Amino acid sequence: MELLRPVDYRKLREEIERLKREKNAVILAHYYQRPEVQDVADFVGDSLDLARKAKEVDAEIIVFCGVHFMGETAKLLNPEKKVLMPEPKAGCAMADTATAEAVLRLKEKHPDAWVVSYVNTTAEVKAVSDVCCTSANAAGIIEKVPSKEVIFVPDKGLAYFISKKVKDKRIVPFEGFCPDHYLFTGRMLERLKERHPGAPVGVHPETPPEVQDAADFVGSTSQLLRWATDPALGADEVVIITEIGLKYQMERRNPSRRYVFPTPEEGTGYLFCPQMKSITLEKVYETLREEKNELTLPEGLVERARRPIELMLEWS
Numbered sequence: 558m559e560l561l562r563p564v565d566y567r568k569l570r571e572e573i574e575r576l577k578r579e580k581n582a583v584i585l586a587h588y589y590q591r592p593e594v595q596d597v598a599d600f601v602g603d604s605l606d607l608a609r610k611a612k613e614v615d616a617e618i619i620v621f622c623g624v625h626f627m628g629e630t631a632k633l634l635n636p637e638k639k640v641l642m643p644e645p646k647a648g649c650a651m652a653d654t655a656t657a658e659a660v661l662r663l664k665e666k667h668p669d670a671w672v673v674s675y676v677n678t679t680a681e682v683k684a685v686s687d688v689c690c691t692s693a694n695a696a697g698i699i700e701k702v703p704s705k706e707v708i709f710v711p712d713k714g715l716a717y718f719i720s721k722k723v724k725d726k727r728i729v730p731f732e733g734f735c736p737d738h739y740l741f742t743g744r745m746l747e748r749l750k751e752r753h754p755g756a757p758v759g760v761h762p763e764t765p766p767e768v769q770d771a772a773d774f775v776g777s778t779s780q781l782l783r784w785a786t787d788p789a790l791g792a793d794e795v796v797i798i799t800e801i802g803l804k805y806q807m808e809r810r811n812p813s814r815r816y817v818f819p820t821p822e823e824g825t826g827y828l829f830c831p832q833m834k835s836i837t838l839e840k841v842y843e844t845l846r847e848e849k850n851e852l853t854l855p856e857g858l859v860e861r862a863r864r865p866i867e868l869m870l871e872w873s
């Protein structure tokens with residue numbers, strides 16, 4: 558039996574850099590990735606940043622460190638490029654709650670409504686949608702939709718956030734949610750507030766309504782990053798309710814502040830996405846070295862699913 562050896566991260570990073578140059582590859586990583594994976598990425602961002610970047614990159618290979626729908630978005634925008642997924646089984650539990658058939662059934666009941674899908678959906682769901690959005694641009698996109706009624710798929714937390722911002726549209730929410738964000742409760746937030754009195758609270762719109770209503774700021778991953786690290790906020794510590802991976806970027810951007818995330822030490826348990834964390838530096842290295850785990854999509858689907866993403870990019 559082969560003995561387990563400690564991983565030499567420095568060597569692995571050097572090898573990944575060499576392979577990137579040799580193969581004309583770029584690594585895109587979401588903010589929820591492990592710190593060592595974020596460190597080898599050419600670009601780190603949230604869903605909207607990554608969709609934009611995926612359209613711009615000038616490389617033959619994209620190694621996508623994120624969950625499946627994110628890799629699909631990169632492929633839809635770059636059908637001629639090789640998109641490799643270091644962990645092809647990393648899916649998004651929220652995206653999996655919506656199927657194209659369920660969206661079409663809802664559409665039958667609301668025939669005049671536009672279908673707006675969160676980018677956290679499968680390519681099949683995007684293909685039956687009119688336009689996509691991310692948590693960063695959702696309200697702005699929905700304001701531009703020509704119909705009065707909007708079917709919003711799949712996140713009911715984000716649907717609540719939008720309905721508070723956009724008053725002149727009727728939002729028909731789908732019943733999906735993120736099991737990591739939505740299971741964080743108002744009671745857990747109260748506990749954090751008691752432990753950190755006076756600290757401003759920023760939360761992601763995938764959290765439930767009671768958590769959003771008790772926060773000082775509700776924003777997407779990139780908006781939370783900007784808000785929490787802004788020196789003008791004038792606080793020694795901030796409480797942040799989103800996936801723990803974002804803490805690494807916050808500490809890099811403004812190390813003079815303390816970022817309190819849900820953890821067992823705080824009495825709340827972690828808020829973390831196991832699918833995002835299943836991508837390791839070793840998997841990134843092997844995927845790039847062997848050019849394996851290529852993501853492919855049927856041609857007819859690419860055309861139909863790309864249209865709502867391109868409309869989103871045009872409108873945002």
Ligand code: SF4
Pocket residue numbers: 624648649650651652677735736737738800829830831832833
């Ligand atoms: S944190 Fe939630 S919404 Fe984000 S990828 Fe994980 S399961 Fe999906």
